[in-house]
Amino acid sequence: METNLKSKAVLITGAAKGIGRETAIAFGREGSRVALFDIDEAALAEASAAVTAAGGTAATFKADLSSAADIEEKVTAAIAHFGSVDVLVNNVGAGAVRTFDQLTDAEWDKTFSLNFMSYVRTTRVVLPVMRKQGHGAIVNNGSDLARQPEGVPIDYSASKAAVLALTKGLARTEGANNIRINAVAPGPIWTPFxxxxxxxxxxxxxxxxxxxxxxxxxxxxxxxxxxxxxGKPEEVANVIVFLASDLASFVTSSVWGVDGGSIRAIA
Structure with missing residues (x-):
């Protein structure tokens, strides 16, 4: 089956390691042009080389993805570099195991700034370009903890639930612009995370x-x-590539579990 992702411009946040890195490589195998964003410059260079070795074209952008100014500057630069943006993969995230009582306001703010607001900010830059083009696909990395929260890490679970709400809400408004917006909800994936x-x-x-x-x-x-x-990061990457491709042309507003069966609910 053809994904039709060859030469498509793909932007991936948190692309230096883990799921982001494997997703970048997977798009590379499809012949895509991939922009990788991360704060880890050395790991970005290694990931970029892996994308090129896989058959893609890579450009790297060192960025603090918790910074609104850095996101606007670097994402705008990536779009200018490729001349378009066909796919955005919002992947960056971090978390730690802390109880509700242990969490301070500053820690809640830090979690939401990276895990949720970075998705808002990248999407805010990308959507006007996709609307003008008349097409686009956005895939957000959520979590099984967004749909089946545990007591810890509660801040992480809440930030990922917000990501799913963002996905569903924007999919409703952007369908008329031929922009599909979906999410993956990984379970425990063995990564540097x-x-x-x-x-x-x-x-x-x-x-x-x-x-x-x-x-x-x-x-x-x-x-x-x-x-x-x-799970393995490449197992999530495969689903992300599918959702971004023409193989999923009638799929939007969906949440795809890649969780080893952790979610027991029917819907």
Whole structure:
């Protein structure tokens, strides 16, 4: 089946590592022109090389995606570089395991600034271009915790629920402009989001008073995933590429779970 993504201009936030990196490479395999945004310049360079090796064209933009000014400047520069934007993948995010009582206002603001407002701000820059072109696709990275929240991390869950509301709301208004807006909702995916210092695994270990790996195994047993394992970033990337492609031409306002069966609800 043909995705028709060859030469399409694709913008991906949080593209240096994890799901973002694998998504960039997946678009590279389709022959897309990919703009990668991240604050980690060294990892961006490595990811860019991987996109090129996969058969795509890559451009990198070091950006603080919690900064409104940086987003506007760098996303505008990427659109100018490619001359268009066909696909936006809002992927950047961060989280730590903290209880409601532990969270300060500053920590709530930090979580929402990166995990939600960065999506608002990139979309705000991209939509006028897509409307003028008369087409476009946006894929937002949500979470299974947006649809089935746990007590921790509650700030992360709330920010991702906001992402799904944004997805649904904008899909309603932008359908008339031939712009499709969908979301993926990954479950636990083994990426640097979990493994890096201060990431989910380390903070989960502190919360459960266990070694990080043991804490992750314990958490997975509590969630009772039918597939019994953490996912791989490329498994999410494959769904993102599908949603951005012509194969999903009649798909909008949808939330695609890539979660190993963690969500039990029918809808």
């Amino acid at each position: 979990w493994t890096q210092p201060g990431g989910f695994a380390e903070t989960m270990g502190k919360f459960h008073n266990m070694e990080p790996q043991k804490a992750v195994e314990h958490e997975m047993s509590l969630r009772q995933l039918p597939l019994g394992r953490l």
